[in-house]
Amino acid sequence: MLDVSRVQKELMEVERDKLSGVSIQILGSSLSHMQGTIEGPSGTPYEGGVFTIDIQLPSAYPFEPPKMQFITRVWHPNISSQNGAICLDILKDQWSPALTLKTALLSLQALLSTPEPGDPQDAVVAEQYLKHYSTYVSTARYWTETFAKRSSIGLQEKVMKFVEMGFSEDAALGALQSTGGDENAALEKLCSG
C-alpha cells in the first residue's frame, strides 16, 4: 500500500523548493506514476539540458526504491543510451526509506556531474569515457543539445515519426536539425535525399 501522505508531502516539498532544479509532475490519477525533471549540472556536458525521468513508485515505497528511468536520451556511462536505465546504487540496494524522490532526483543530478565508468550501465559510453574522454564530452554535449534542450523538446517524437515512416533515425535527426525542426521541410529533404 503506497504511503500516499508521504508522497504528497514529498511532492509539496519539491514544489516548495524552486531553486533545486528539480520538479515532479504527476501522471494520471495515481500517485504511483510520475515524471521528474532535472537540470543538467553546470560545468558538465549536460549543462543547459533538461532531463526528464520517468518515476514509478512501488506499493512498498518508501521501503522500496522508486523505479527511475531517463526518458530523455543521455550520453552517460551510468545511464543506458538505449533505454535510459540508470545504474545508481541508491536506486537499488542502497536505497533508504529516509531518501525521498527529491533527494533521488538530486542524486541523479549528481550522477550526471560525476560519472562512474567503473560501474557502467552503458559499456560503450563507459569505454569512450575512459579512452576518449574528449569524444565522450563532445558526444554528451551533442546529445544534450539534441535531446535535452527545451527547444528540442518534441524533436525525438518527430524523429520517431520519421523512423516509423521508414527513414533511418540518424537521417531523420539530421534532416530535422538541418531544417530547424521543421517537420515538413525535413520530410521533403528526406524524400529528396
Next chain:
Amino acid sequence: MDAHMDQQTLFNPEKSSAVGDDGFVSCLPSKADKSLAAPSPNECGKKKRVQRAAKLKQCKMDARREQWLSQVSSKVVKPDSCASSRSSSQDDRDEKEMLLQTAPGELDMGTLVDKEGLEDSQLKRRPVGSTSAHEIGHLWSEARFCIQGGSLLDKHKPLTPQQSTACSNAGPAKPLDHREQERKAGQARRLDAPGIWSTSDTSSSQSNSSQVSSSSDDENDEEDWEAVADALHVQATVDDVKPVKPADQCSSLNRPGELKSLSSSGMDKCILKPESKYRSGNCGSRTRADAGRAWRPDDVSRPPTLPRLSKQHSFPLQSGPSLWAASHGSVWGLPPPPSHCPICTEELDTTDSSFVPCSCGFRLCLFCHNRILVGDGRCPGCRKSYNSEAVLKLSRTSSVRPRV
C-alpha cells in the same frame, strides 16, 4: 528590592527552617515556645528583624554550607517569580543584612544602606506594625535612625539609649554567647546589643535570617528554594549538627496573630509578591513537626497552594520529559527527536520520540521500524543492520522507561 527580601524572610518559613536545621541550636534558647504566646504583631516584627540579623551571621558561620549554597545557586535557574531575591548579589545581601540590622533594637549598623534600601525597609514594616500607628512611626524612625546613623557613625558604636530601649521592649535579653558566636562567624563589623534578644524571637529570627542568607547566597528563585532547603537540611545532617527544635522555629513562624496582621494590614500597598502572600497565608497551617525542614513534595501538611513546581523542576537538568529527552540526546550526542517520523511523516508520540533504535541517532516511529525489520532490517539513517544494534537498543529502551 529590600522590601521584597524582607518579606520573603518573614513569610518564607520553609526555607528558613530548612537552613535553620544547620547547627544553630546552640544559639537557640530553649524557651522558644514562648513565641507561641505571641506578643503583639508589632513586637514580633521587631524581634524578628532584630534576630534575623543575628541568625544571618550565624548562617555565615558555616562556611562549608555556604560554599555549598553558592554552588547550588550558580546552578539554579532563576524564575520570574522572585525578581528581588534573584537579583540579589553580594551587595544585595549586604543591604538585606542591613535591613535586618535596622530593626529596632538592633545594634548592628556596620553595613551601609542606601536611601532606597531605607525606603524599602519602611515599606516592609508598614504591614507589620499596622496594629499601632504609633508603633509604626516609632519603628520607622528608629529604623531610619539606625540605618543612617549606622552608616555614618558606623561600625563599632553602640546603639543609642532609645534604640536599646526599643530593643529591650522586644523581649527577654539574649545571652552574650550568642553574640560571640556571631562574631566568630566573621561579622566583625557588627556590634552586639546585649539584652535585646528575646528567646521567643530568636528562633524566628534565626530561621528568617538563615532564610535570607540562603536566598541571598544562592540567588535562587522562589521555585528553587525548596530544593535548596532540602539539600541544606541534608547537608546539616551530614555535618552532624544538632538540629534545631522544630517547635522553636514553628512557633515563631506560625503565629496566627502575626500572619493575620501581616495579611490584613494593607500588604497590597507594599510591594508584596505573590509568593509572599501565599506563604503568609500558609504559614499558620504548618505543623510544628515540619518546621525544621522545608516542605516536601509528599508532605501531608504541605499547603496545596504552596508548591507550583515539584522538586524535580528545581534543578535545570530535571525539567520534564522534553528537557530530559533533550539532555538525554545531548548526552548521547544525538540531536533532539524530530516531531515527525522521517519515513511515514506521521507525528511522533512520546514513545516514538524516546525510541532510538540505532547508534547513529536516526529516529523513526515504531511502525516504520517494524516495517523495516520485516524487510532488510537496515537503519534508514546509516544503512547498518539493526540486528547489530539490538543490544544497544534494548539498553536504551530500558533506560528511557523511567522518564515516561
